[in-house]
Amino acid sequence: MAILGKERFEDLEAIHEGITGMLDIYKEDPASRGLNAYFKAFTKLVENLCRPFDDKQPVVWYNLGMSPELILALEGVHNIPLEAYPALQDIVGEVNFTLDYIDRAEAHGLPHEVCSVDKAGVGAVLKGIMPKPSCILGVNTPCDSQMAALQASAELSGAPLYLIDIPYLYGEREVEYVARQIRDAIPFLEKHTGRKFSWERFREICLRANGMSENLLAWNEYRKAVPCPQISKLICLMVPLFITFAGTETGVVTAAELAAEARERSERGEAAVPGGEKIRAVWYQDPVWFDLQFYDWMESELKMVIPMDLFGYHAPEGMIDVSSRESMLRGLAHRFIRVMPMSRQFKGPIEWYLNDYVTLCREYKADCGIFAGHVACKHAWGGLGLLKEKCREIGIPLLVFEFDMFDPRVTSAESIQDQITQFVNNVVLPRIELKK
Amino acid sequence: MKSKQEILEIFGQVISGPMNRYVSEWKKSGKKVVGYYCSYIPEELFTSIGVLPYRIRGAGSKDSSVADAYLSARLCTFVRHSLALALSGELNFLDGVVSMNSCDHIRRGFDLWKHKVKPGFSYFISVPRVQDDRVLFWFEEEMEGLKKAVEDHFGKKVTPEGLKSAITLHNRARILLKEVLDLRKSDSPPLSGTEALTAAVASQLIPEPDLIPLLEDFLAGLKKSGGGKPARARLVVAGGELDEPQFIRNIEEQGGLVVADDACFAVRSFWDLVPENGDPWKSILRRYLFHVPCARMVGALDDRTAFLTSLVKDFRADGIIFQRMKFCDIWAGESHNILWRMKKAGIPILVLDREYQVPASGQVQTRVQAFLESMGK
Numbered sequence: 001m002a003i004l005g006k007e008r009f010e011d012l013e014a015i016h017e018g019i020t021g022m023l024d025i026y027k028e029d030p031a032s033r034g035l036n037a038y039f040k041a042f043t044k045l046v047e048n049l050c051r052p053f054d055d056k057q058p059v060v061w062y063n064l065g066m067s068p069e070l071i072l073a074l075e076g077v078h079n080i081p082l083e084a085y086p087a088l089q090d091i092v093g094e095v096n097f098t099l100d101y102i103d104r105a106e107a108h109g110l111p112h113e114v115c116s117v118d119k120a121g122v123g124a125v126l127k128g129i130m131p132k133p134s135c136i137l138g139v140n141t142p143c144d145s146q147m148a149a150l151q152a153s154a155e156l157s158g159a160p161l162y163l164i165d166i167p168y169l170y171g172e173r174e175v176e177y178v179a180r181q182i183r184d185a186i187p188f189l190e191k192h193t194g195r196k197f198s199w200e201r202f203r204e205i206c207l208r209a210n211g212m213s214e215n216l217l218a219w220n221e222y223r224k225a226v227p228c229p230q231i232s233k234l235i236c237l238m239v240p241l242f243i244t245f246a247g248t249e250t251g252v253v254t255a256a257e258l259a260a261e262a263r264e265r266s267e268r269g270e271a272a273v274p275g276g277e278k279i280r281a282v283w284y285q286d287p288v289w290f291d292l293q294f295y296d297w298m299e300s301e302l303k304m305v306i307p308m309d310l311f312g313y314h315a316p317e318g319m320i321d322v323s324s325r326e327s328m329l330r331g332l333a334h335r336f337i338r339v340m341p342m343s344r345q346f347k348g349p350i351e352w353y354l355n356d357y358v359t360l361c362r363e364y365k366a367d368c369g370i371f372a373g374h375v376a377c378k379h380a381w382g383g384l385g386l387l388k389e390k391c392r393e394i395g396i397p398l399l400v401f402e403f404d405m406f407d408p409r410v411t412s413a414e415s416i417q418d419q420i421t422q423f424v425n426n427v428v429l430p431r432i433e434l435k436k
Numbered sequence: 437m438k439s440k441q442e443i444l445e446i447f448g449q450v451i452s453g454p455m456n457r458y459v460s461e462w463k464k465s466g467k468k469v470v471g472y473y474c475s476y477i478p479e480e481l482f483t484s485i486g487v488l489p490y491r492i493r494g495a496g497s498k499d500s501s502v503a504d505a506y507l508s509a510r511l512c513t514f515v516r517h518s519l520a521l522a523l524s525g526e527l528n529f530l531d532g533v534v535s536m537n538s539c540d541h542i543r544r545g546f547d548l549w550k551h552k553v554k555p556g557f558s559y560f561i562s563v564p565r566v567q568d569d570r571v572l573f574w575f576e577e578e579m580e581g582l583k584k585a586v587e588d589h590f591g592k593k594v595t596p597e598g599l600k601s602a603i604t605l606h607n608r609a610r611i612l613l614k615e616v617l618d619l620r621k622s623d624s625p626p627l628s629g630t631e632a633l634t635a636a637v638a639s640q641l642i643p644e645p646d647l648i649p650l651l652e653d654f655l656a657g658l659k660k661s662g663g664g665k666p667a668r669a670r671l672v673v674a675g676g677e678l679d680e681p682q683f684i685r686n687i688e689e690q691g692g693l694v695v696a697d698d699a700c701f702a703v704r705s706f707w708d709l710v711p712e713n714g715d716p717w718k719s720i721l722r723r724y725l726f727h728v729p730c731a732r733m734v735g736a737l738d739d740r741t742a743f744l745t746s747l748v749k750d751f752r753a754d755g756i757i758f759q760r761m762k763f764c765d766i767w768a769g770e771s772h773n774i775l776w777r778m779k780k781a782g783i784p785i786l787v788l789d790r791e792y793q794v795p796a797s798g799q800v801q802t803r804v805q806a807f808l809e810s811m812g813k
Contacts, residue, residue, distance in 0.1 A: 109775045111760070111768040111789065140565040140734065144540045147565070147734055148769025155737065155773045163734040165571055168537050168562035177574050184570055346540075349560075350547035378511055378763060382544025385506025386551060 009129050011085075012050065015093035019043050022092060034234045037257030041241055042092060044250050045084060052078045052131035058193035061133040061159070063150050064117070064239070065141035065166070065343050066336055067246035069209050069320075070182060073202035074195040080131060081243050082153055086120030090289045090406050091237065098290070098406055101127065110152060115376035116406035118149030125156050133159040135192035137185060139336055141166045141343035145376055162188045168348055170337050178333035179326070199325055205247035206320040206328050209335075212246055215255035216314035222262035224364055227271035228280065228307040230262045233295035235312030236287030239341050242314075246335075273299045279428055282366040283309035284357055284387075286374035286405040291413040302424050307364040313356065315339045346379040353383050354390045361396050368428045370420070371400040375410060397431060399423040440657030443650055444631055447638035451679070453496030454526050458642045462488050463529055468590060471530040471555075473518075473545075474538040475705050475727065476563045478720050480606055481583060483644060484598035487590060490530065491640035491701070493679050494518040494792055497526075506548055507541075512761040513792035514677045515541040522553045532557030532589065534582065537565075538732060539766050557589045567726055567733045575725045576718070583717075599716035605644040610706040612651035613639060616658065617703065620695045621751050624663025629673065629694025630685040636702050637679045667693030669813040672747050674698040674774070675759040676731065676767035682795035687757060690804045691813070695751040698744050699759070704728045731770035740770070741777050748783055755784035755811055757804070762789045784811050 023039045026032040052059045059078045060071045068079040081087075090098045101123025102116050108126055110119055124130050136159050138150045154161040164181045167174045186197045216238070223230060245251030271277055277299075283306045288294045298304045318339035320331025338344050345353045361369060369391060373381060384400065391398040401419045404410035438446075450456040459469060470482050471492040479489040494500075494517025503519035521527050533555045535546040546560055561578045564571035583594055613636060619626055635654060639647055668691035673684060678699035687694060697703055708727040711719045728743050729736035748756065758774060760767040771787045778785040786807040788800060 109772040109787070111771060113763050114765055114768050138734070144732075144765035145768075147732075148765045148772070151734060151737060151769045152772050155776070161735055163566050165564040165566055165574070167564075167574070168543075168560060173577075181570070350544070350551070375510065376765075378765065379540040379544055381508035381510040382506075382541060383547065384508050386547060 011089065011093070011097050011127075011129055012046065014097055015046055015088050018092035018094070019046065033261040034230060034258045037254045038234070038237050038241065039092070041245060041250050041254045042088060045088060045240075045244050048078060048244070049080065049085060049131070052080070058134040058195060059131045060189065060193065061130070061136045061153065061157070063138045063146050064243050065139040065146055065340055066137070066164070067209070067242055067340065068244065069202070069205050069247040069332055069335075070185065071137060071189065072205045072247050073197050073199075074189055074193055075198060075201060077189075077193050077195050078131065079244070080133070081240075082121040082125075082130075082149065083117050084240065084244060085124045085130060086117065086406065087240050087289065090120075091240070091292065095290050095408065099409065102407060110148070113376060114148050115143070115145035115374070116404050118145045120406055121149050122152050122156070125153050133157055134194075135159050135189065136161040137164070137189065138162070139164045139166050139343075141336070141340065142346045143342070143377065143379055145378075160188075160192055164336065166337055166343065166347060170348060174337060175330050175333045178336055179329040182329050182332055182336075202328060203322050206322045206331060208249060208252050209247040210319050210322075212242075212251040212255045213314065213318045215252065215259045216242075217316060219255060219259035219262055220308065220312070220314050222259060222266050223307045225266045226280070226365055227273065227277045228305045229265035229270055229272060230258075231272045231295065232283075232299060232306035233287075233292050234258060235306060235309050236283070236289070236295070238312040238314070242341070272305050273303050275303065277305045278303035279305070279367050279424060279432070280365055281306055281368050281370050282357065282360045282364060283370045283372060284360070285310060285370075285372040285380055286377065287311055287372070288403070288413060288416065289405050290408045294413045294416065297417060298420065302421065304420075304424060307366075308360050310345060310356075311341050313341065313360060315344055350383045350386050353380075354387060357387065358390065358394055361394065366396060367432055368423070369396050369398040371398055372405075373400060373402045374405045375402055376404070397423075397427050399427075437656065438650070438653045440627075440654060440661055443654045443657065444634060446650065447634045450638040450641050451495060451634060451681070454493075454521050455529060456641055458646050459488065459490065459529065462643055468531040469529060470532040470534060470557070471527060472534040473542050474536050475700060475730065476536060476538070476724055477534050477561065478579065478724050480599055480602035480710065480720050481579075481586060481594065483602035483605060484594055485586070485590060485592040487531075487586070488643050492518050492527070492533070493637075494521060495679065497521050497793065503548070506552070507544060510763060511541045511544065512677075512763045514761055515545045517792050519545050519548050522549060527553075530555055532559070534559045534561065536561040536563045538563075538730075539764065541763070557585075559585050564725070565732060565734050567729050567736050567739075572722070572725060576721050579721050594717075596716050599720065600712070603710045603712055603716055603720065605648070607709045607712065608648050609639055609644055609651060610709055612648065612655055613706040615655055616651070617696065619658055622663060624666065625693070625695060626658045626661045626663055628664060628684075628688055629671075629697060630681045630688055632694075633678070633681040633684050633697055633702055636697075636705065637681070640701065640705065664693070667691060669693070669754040669808050669811055670695045670752055672696045672698060672744070672751060672753040672756050673702075673759060674744055674756055675771070676700055676764055677761050677792075678702060678759060680792070680795045683759065683790060683800070686795060686797070686800050687804050690801055690808060692757075692804060692808055695753055696747045698728075698747055700730070703747070704730065731766045737770075737773055741774065744774065745781060745783070754813065755786070755807065757807070758785055758787045759790055760787070762791055
């Protein structure tokens with residue numbers, strides 16, 4: 001690994017220690033193939049965050065509504081998602097650093113109702129731990145909070161910002177519109193990074209993006225098995241993987257490992273839940289990133305597994321036709337509008353959100369749903385009433401609770417555990433018994 | 437000719453709730469009304485075919501709980517109150533609703549309009565989040581879709597002649613409102629910020645043929661009347677959604693005089709005119725996409741800063757009160773950016789969060805008092 005951490009920032013050291021510690025624990029464990037794949041990818045992400053400090057190559061920031069294929073097509077340019085640093089810190093590093101980023105952003109005038117993910121990103125910028133960008137590329141998904149952070153980051157960094165406008169609906173006209181803007185973004189990126197966009201390189205990246213998607217689709221399929229062959233928390237980590245590594249070899253390999261583990265465990269009839277699963281739940285909102293052990297608790301104590309969640313669901317519209325330049329741009333447009341988790345469900349009419357929920361409940365044979373209400377997800381909260389009605393219609397009980405995926409000060413893991421336990425014991429298990 | 441006070445009373449009645457005497461008369465004569473959200477939806481389109489464009493608000497809603505049940509308490513209270521009115525039938529006089537992707541809240545509000553309120557006509561427009569010629573074609577296509585849907589539903593053809601007449605009417609109202617605004621530049625303006633916002637909001641709820649004579653009388657009355665009392669400080673109120681003059685009154689009762697208001701329903705709604713030469717439809721669309729930008733327009737911070745600072749300079753304001761609906765992310769990001777830009781420019785600024793229907797809070801009073809004192813006023 002490249003020079004890291006203490007020499008530069010204690011923040012990075014915390015992430016580095018977190019990942020290496022995890023790898024030390026799990027690398028020899030044959031039952032942790034998927035988890036190890038993630039940790040290896042995250043190790044690479046830490047390297048990506050550090051390398052620009054050393055090699056001084058141009059950096060492009062972007063937001064979590066998009067994947068990096070276009071940026072990667074400029075050789076020698078670093079792609080840094082604005083949220084990568086705090087997300088890693090929350091997931092595998094030291095959560096207190098994340099809280100510090102959030103507090104810095106609020107103290108600097110970013111109102112507290114802005115998403116903690118976005119506040120943490122801005123806080124990281126304020127702290128000066130993000131490699132300085134040559135420019136910023138953004139999309140106006142999945143939410144307004146992202147736009148607040150994107151513009152604040154542009155303002156703080158002084159870097160020029162290009163926004164790809166993602167429209168409300170999804171169809172051929174919308175894809176054409178987005179593809180046209182993606183094409184227009186190329187000269188912007190070339191101008192500000194000083195690097196040439198390579199169509200041949202872009203084609204290779206698209207092929208790798210497809211390879212990753214094929215593996216993710218297969219992975220999603222294997223997780224439909226009853227019992228679910230793989231642990232719950234793997235699903236919730238897909239978003240940072242996709243945002244950072246779509247179009248890279250790391251992305252392909254990690255997704256392949258996840259799929260292979262799920263397939264092998266499924267073939268061997270192994271279950272994620274020790275002693276056998278009792279409850280299958282679709283987790284339909286943000287994960288508890290500040291405490292991944294929460295998922296272990298759910299499996300061991302409640303015998304409950306999450307075969308699929310909103311972050312892990314990989315939509316089938318993501319394959320890129322690499323036969324021409326135009327088809328590749330259109331393929332990327334499809335991804336931005338209809339594949340990126342959250343953007344897919346939240347950007348358009350409420351039917352998109354409801355239909356995916358019904359599909360996931362049906363295909364993953366859910367006994368219940370969990371609306372893990374990240375406090376800042378206004379577009380999700382704004383659809384809650386209609387989601388509840390849909391749940392009644394399809395006969396799947398839904399737990400709703402309020403928390404912050406980054407910030408345990410809002411709702412602690414223990415409090416979430418209490419709410420889920422009550423729901424399971426008082427609603428879900430009696431219903432399962434009645435069905436027998 | 438009506439006096440300034442008489443007209444202010446009329447405007448005050450107009451904005452106090454969803455229905456007003458002019459809309460009532462309009463409906464009685466068998467004509468249609470279409471409600472709309474946001475300043476990016478062209479009023480002229482509706483006026484040109486004899487349909488009244490009516491800007492949807494939440495005034496008159498005493499309780500948002502019927503909307504909260506669907507939208508939760510984490511959405512802004514402007515949207516929740518406007519949906520509460522709709523869900524409880526108080527906006528049933530609307531023959532249709534046009535909404536857009538202004539923000540996540542209004543977008544989710546439209547889901548409820550479609551699924552629960554079910555107006556006779558509804559349409560949603562995807563307005564670009566950038567103010568740039570590269571996306572003008574998209575905006576034109578979206579508006580073309582709206583135009584066709586409106587023509588089909590109301591059975592009337594939108595014609596260049598109709599659009600030209602509508603442009604003339606709406607421009608006339610805008611010019612009058614701008615003349616009223618200009619009077620606020622004087623040392624002792626003949627109207628308060630509270631009165632000015634009352635007029636601006638009312639102008640979006642009254643048919644233009646009724647509105648224009650009222651504004652003409654109002655302007656004439658203002659020109660004849662003397663100035664108000666000297667204020668402790670001259671202020672510009674900026675920010676997002678603002679259609680409650682009581683909020684301004686709360687500021688002015690502390691001794692500040694609001695001399696300009698760079699907010700939704702206020703200056704941003706009437707500042708830009710539609711050019712009266714050239715293709716009327718294209719002129720309308722260009723005016724709407726490129727009008728003084730809302731914070732939803734990414735990359736337009738320089739333009740918004742320039743506009744706000746020009747108001748401060750032209751109206752000789754001592755400071756800015758930047759107000760934002762709680763939970764509004766679009767204006768949250770803007771409040772951060774504008775706060776630091778104004779600090780760098782040496783312009784005093786106070787950022788206030790607020791809730792709809794709670795305009796006169798003690799907290800606002802206290803903070804405004806402290807702000808005025810911090811400016812040495």
